[in-house]
Amino acid sequence: MRAALWALTLLLVACKVEPRPRPPGVLFVSVEQQSAWVRNFNPLFAGAGSRWPTRAGVYECLEIFTPAKGQWTPWLATGHAWSEDRRTLRFTLRQGVRWSDGEPFTADDVAFTFKLLKQHAALDAGGVWRFVEDVRAEDPLTVAFQFSRVYIPGFAELAQQPIVPRHVWEEVADPVTFTNPRPVATGPFTEVTVFRNQVYELGRNPHYWQPGKPAVSALRFLAFPTNDQANLALVEGEVDWAGNFVPAVDRTFVARDPVHHGRWFPLYGSTVFLYPNTTLPPLDDVRVRKALSMALDRERLVEIAMYGYTRPADATALNDAYAAWRDADAAQGAWVKHDLEAAKRLLDEAGLKEGPDGLRRKADGQPLALDIEVVGGWSDWVRAGQVVARDLRKLGVQAQLRTYEFGAWYARLQKGEFQLAISWSLDGPTPYTFYKWQLSPRTVRPVGEVAASNWHRFGDAEADELLSRFERADSEAEQRALMAAVQRRYSELAPSIPLFPNPSWGESNSRRFTGFPTEQNPYARLSPHAEPDSLLVLTSLTPREP
Structure with missing residues (x-):
């Protein structure tokens, strides 16, 4: 099915299919891949699965x-x-x-x-x-x-x-389970004018505080179960703003209308990890985690799964937004380099010996079998999972890729009910937030309880002490020295397995709207996934004159 859909995409590119007419001023956005919409605009509960742009477009921050x-x-x-x-x-x-x-x-x-x-x-x-x-x-x-x-x-x-x-x-009995179907908020788009299984629409806030904004009259969202279907709509001109992974984007999308079709993929997206559930043996053993990491050919991974849009992660796991913070020594950690023989030696040391059938076996004699969980509709991550699984099998691990609908996958991830899972990281203005959710015991939640991040359930007292000192540090020199020490500790412990910095996926079609961020005008990230940047974009776009 995926091949057939992409073949159709290429046909559409060649045929220059014109987009269907739509109401003027209505911005079509592709952010979430869902088979059907659930009416939920709760901005407070991370596990609620609220619709975009609840947290940065319906509601606002300081x-x-x-x-x-x-x-x-x-x-x-x-x-x-x-x-x-x-x-x-x-x-x-x-x-x-x-x-x-x-x-x-x-x-x-x-x-x-x-x-x-x-x-x-x-x-x-x-x-x-x-x-x-x-x-x-x-x-x-x-x-x-x-x-x-x-x-x-x-x-x-x-x-x-x-x-x-x-x-x-104050009238809501349980704000955790409240779906907030009719939001009252300060953001530019607060009015739910349409909500059906396959489409919803948000109209302008009648009392928005920025005079004359938003210039966009409404936001419209169609349900696309997979990346491929979302990409078809983007290439065909149905979508104005997207945060999609698009294979060969310059050829299949930008080249179709170079004047109006734009893309900007800076490596400011969160780092993509293979998260090991460290509550489960043998994933609680640093030697095993490093062995799994060293089995991965990241150069091949980014070329096959990501079409070369990114680079392999280094041992700090930091994306390019933190380039000025990166410690050069920590970045050189050997455990993120592809070395299958060294990986095998680490598993030998950990007691996971290779049997006559080539499979690694645990102390009880059972093969080391690990499931890798990804979202079924995310074609880039599915391909990444396939590459990871193949590489781990070369190590003697029975690795199996498991795909889930987003909601089911995210629930399992948040509750720690997985073995290996591919997912993102949390970021902030400095690497502090990133490493807090990778290393701090204060962010560890029991298995079964929803966690905002630290899905791998790992905490280290030494790293936490460094982070605590960073919390009190006023001077930039002290902050940088502390963060370099945190990076070295992260590389030593390998609590998670970084794959690559995720591009901040952003595509725009300026045929109907102008004012999108670009590399030349980076007032925000182009990706609609980049909250709260999306507020800046939603209040900057202007419809073109008919």
């Missing part, structure tokens, strides 16, 4: 960090200030902001949002209340966070939290 420019943009807040002892952080809110039902947005809403996270631990995926002691509205436009300890990275975690209206959510 300030926005843009990796492409390395700077913060004031949003619902116009600024912030630390107290001298770095234990109190105050945000000054923007005047004149209203919720989509016309009620005023105030500091009380911000304080209420964070108190909800405290009352319902499942909502506090980032662990805000591990460093916040109190939050209070000092006046309608000032909210103050009292910290329990000095925690400089806390600013980013507070600044990018979506804010909900108190007058609505």
